[in-house]
Amino acid sequence: MTDIFDRGPIAPRRMASAAADDSVDVRAVARGVWFERKLILSSTLVFGLLAAGIALQMTPTFTSVSQVLLDPRERRVMTDEQVVSDLKLNDQVVASELSIMRSNLLLENVIDSIDAQQPGALDLIDPAAEEPGIVARMKSGIKSLFVSQTEETPEAEELARLERAERLTWAIRKHLTTWRDGEAFVISIKAETIDAQLSALIAATVADQYVSQQLDGRRRSATQAADWIEQRVAELHGQVQDAEDAVEEYRARSLASNGTSADILSQRILSLNEELIKARVERVATRTRYDEMARLIREGGYEALGSMFTSVTIEELANRRVEIMASDAEWARRFDERHPERRKLADKLEEVNRALSAEYQRALDALQNEVKIAEIREQTIRESLEEAETQAIDMSRDSIGLRQLERQADAARRMYTELLDRYTETRTQEQLQQADARIIERATVAGAPSAPRPKLITLLGLVFGALVGLGVAGFRQLSTRSYRSSEELVHDTGLPVLASVPERQWRSLRQAMREVDEVPMGPVVEAMRKLRTELGLSDDAGEPQSVALLSPLQEEGKTTTTLLLARVAELSNKLVCVIDCDFRKNTIQSELKLPMQNDLIDLMRGDCDLLEAVQTDAGRGFDLLASRTTAPGAADMISTEWLSGVLDELKQYYDVILVNCPAILPVAETLVLARAVDQRVMLVRHDSTSRAALRRALAMLDHNGLDLSGQVMTRVEPKMAEDDIYSYEY
Template sequence: MKTRDNYGKSSSDDEAGLDLRGLIADFRRYSLLFGVVFCTAFVLILFPLLSQTPKYVASSAVMIDPRSVNITNASEQVLSDLPQDAATIDTEVSLIKSSSLAEMAIRELDLDKDPEFNPFLNPRKKYFGLVTEPQRPEAALTPLEKKARQQIITNIVLGGLTVRREGTTRVINISYSSTSPEKAMRIADEWANFYLAQQMEARFEATRSASGWLDSRLDELRGQVESAERAVQQYKIANNLMSSTGSTLTEQEISSLNQQLAVVRVDEAESEARLATARRQLAAGSTGEDVGEALNSGVVANLRSQSAEVSRRVAELEARYGPLHPEIIKAKREKADIDQQIRNEIARIISNLEAQVQVQRQRTSSLAGSVGSARGVLAGNNRAQVRLNELERDAQAVRSLYESYLERFKETSSQEGMAKSDARIVAKAKLPMGPSSPKVSLSVALALVGAFGAGAAAVLGRRAFDSVLTTSTDVERHLRQPYLAGLPDLASTVEKGHKRTDPVTYVTEKPLSVFAEGFRSLRASLLYTRDGEQARVIALTSCLPGEGKTTASMCLAQIVAMAGQTVVVVDCDLRRKSINAYVQDQPEAGILEVLDGSATLDQALTDGPGGKVKLLPVKPESYTTRDVFGDPSMDGLIAELKERFDVVIMDTAPVLPVVDTRILVRKVDAVVMLVHWRKTPRDAAQKALDLLISADAPMAGVALSQIDVNQQAKYAYGDSGFYYKAYKGYYTE
């Protein structure tokens, strides 16, 4: 939360951001500290850098190659080619820096036998290298200790490796740093080879693993295929669903029976037609000789031929002999016998036709029954076919899966031994021409940066622990009081070699000096206020002894006197009695005598240096334990002094060690607290202010005393003292 003091300035304004120019002023202020720390840090950083063992760097380069070479007819590889996006290439960079490659390099290049990478080959140093002792032999190590040693060696090997991608390209640089140029070149080259070998091994391993898995899977699927097909065959046999030409045996049987039935029915119809025709001819009075079947009979034809021959002979005999001739009778009897044979044969033929029709009818009936029975079986088979179809689908699915796995197994087997890497070496490492480190220019630059950082840290640390008051900003920010003036230290305003002069005398002799101007500024702050009220009774105090109250009181009095005002300085420090140093003649009485009524004010007043300032001192031998400042007589003295003088300046005791000032300040018009520039702790000044404020002191503000104006120009950024060198020629010293 922002707070505002009684002079309207935000207490957080100066803390809102980084005051760059203020920091520069701090660096100027602590330039000696910065210089000492900078030089020390520069040496401490640069010496170890330049004392390092020279390191040589060799680099090889590999390129992630997206192009592929198709040798086999396999549609896909077991391990697919790497995609060419940035994330994949960055992943490959990480793989090149992996511990597995480092372990391969250690194993293949025997790096664990090289003291550069295996610190356990060197004697162990103790007590800052003053004492050495041999390392424990590897045989005495536990498995965990061996693993820890191996990890340390791996980390050291990886410490010399640098892998980076060239911009946005697919090229990866592999650099290695070593104390030997030949070793650096060898490791950089072999590291690239190890990376390619690892890629190839990954593909081989993936292919072998895939082949092994496919083989085991094929065995499993083969068993499933055999089991499924066996189930189909058993179901076919159990349900009479066997087939040979794409249809079941029942279907084939029905087809054959239907064909036979059709033939039999045709034969039956034909036989019945012949029988019916023969019966119609016989019914029409035919002797049967003209019946179709008889016409086709050889027996009938032969008998008819014999009958014709006998008839011809009868005719010849009748022509030769009479009708009663024995030969004629014999011939007629022979012809009658032949005709009877013909009739018998025709009857037999008709009987055969009837028997044939009956057989045909029986065959037709039998075949029709067989067809019906077969169709009943077929209906049952059709119901069983639903389950058979399900079994066949299952078998086909397993068979298809088996065939796809078998095809993939063949493709995978064809890839074994023909795996290719996704990367190739595009640049071999070259022998380094010179060491890459330590580089003098880089070491100096690092030392400069480190030294500057150390110096800056020292300055900032000193600034952070700086608990004194330096500028008007410090006063207003930390004490929350108006800043009245800065009172210079006289020694800092005069040229070196000049005779040392008393400050009070100097103000009189050099009224236009920078020293006198500080007190003139204090007078203006006290006598010319915004509300027009003039402070006539002014108390000068401090929190601790030795902050220049008496000198400031005397110098301020001289400035007031030179301005044409009458002024008196009252010594209110009953212990130090510092005003007596400026008394020309020892007084017969002092302030204590005036207060107890043993002397008059005129008897106690004396002239100060130059005679323009009146002094009311404390008689050297006087002492009292009474609370004289709280007595009404003190009020009367102040009233009398105000009647006789324009300005009354009271030189009081410090606030923290003496309580007198806290009693006195209630009776004055304005209180000025002096703070020794860059000496008085802020906490002490704040404590004194708190005591004064709690005593209802009419605080006019704070003035910094004994300021080194030359140093103030370094410290006081934002303060008028910062520009002292610019305006010092304006004063007359």
């Protein structure tokens, strides 16, 4: 049997056999694994016994853990700053404390403490106490032949002690592990040795020595600070005494030379300043009053003074003058100036005026004398003040040294007082020192070995043996179930792969068909062009062709591939008609929802003509012949002869006729449809269609004498089949 492209004879039965040889049957694999149960059991037992034997040969070790908390809280008994400050905890400080726990200084103290508590306990981990090997014994024997025995001396004993301490330090480091618990300020100390008592002793002693070393260090620092402060206090006491003596001696000399002290002189200057101000005010007031009275007398006489001068005499004279002038006014009404009485009154008035003038002159002279006295007093006070200031300046110059001595004495006194207070606090803090760490978990003696764990090791050996057995058994039975490349498909079936359609996440058939217009150079369209060319659908000189797209099972991509091929065939100026013969699903009409007056079912019943049942192109690029709704009963009405007649009639109007068929294995009418077309193409879904299903479908086609033009691999993952998928980039 040959295909239409003369590719040569095809042997479907041989292909089915080849596919059967390489197929994967899960039940068969399970049965094969069950048959290999003795191998699995043997592998499990062998590895389990081997693990148990190894665990029994291992030397048991015991683990003890103690925990130390680095306390970040500040314990302040005194109000002032402490002599030895608390740790400011952070990651760097915690890492430093971990290093201190493994330092040789701390471990040497641990060794001394353990030797004092339990002499000889550390011999279990001392490398020198181990049984020497053959090589070591040979070296020792050779050395004894050439080196004489040395006498034990104190130097040799000290050297041996140092060597032992160094060996044990490295041995403890080997058996000691310290770590920080998460983000907490807790340090765990784990000791693991062959003796439970020794493990607990090492872990507990390391914690104790760490806390003790912290406390000793703080106390030592506080003691050193207190001793230094005490020494400084004694020195400052002498300095304060000397400074105060120098101040007193200087003051005595200054008092003897100046006759008075600076304080008394300052009070005198202050008093003279106040008196000078009063004298100046008094002088200015007196001068102003005198000048004003003199001006008034010059301009208006004594009458202009008014009441500026008041005295008993002036008041009496003024009253008398008023009386005389009043009497004269009474006489003036009846007599003139020549009247004797008026002349007497005029004489009396003149006498009174002379008396007033004399009184005013005496008062003015007295005021002038007051002005001179005020000026003299002011001058005297000013001279006294200048004398006092001169004396103060001289004393100030002489007291520069005194102030310097006083400052030195004050500074020494303040420093002495501060250090004396600090000394008291330091001595108190020396007795109140606490370590920055405290033990929160004491190491206990382990009741059972921590390693090895025979049960766990044996269980792991059994599990590993079972996995090895299952792996061997599965490897014997396991084989691939589906097709992941076109090479596998060609190799198993002997049929060519006409095209590989890449996987796309289309939500509908409309979205899939839009890709032909939106991405005309994309891999999907290129795959359809390749399929069109392989089927000869683009040949202008060729006869109209009918093609059925088949698949072993559902969900293989037949409907989508049929519509894409129809759209691409239309691009080559071909008239295309699609016949949807999947009556049970009716996917195309369900998706497109075309208005139909007549459909494929009506045509089968003879209720309409062929052209009346065909739905012409409405922007799709192809015509459609389908049923309005699902019609499972139509499968019983269709026949090969009837469909052949329909296809022959359609060839008069169309160049390409694509028949969308249901899956071969689930339904029976697919073979009826396949007999009526010119070409048949098998669709195989990438990494999904089982080899057994394809084998059965090919066998059914072979049994009915139907050949295939080739195969199409659908929904191919681009990354898994890059060679089969065309990718065009601008």
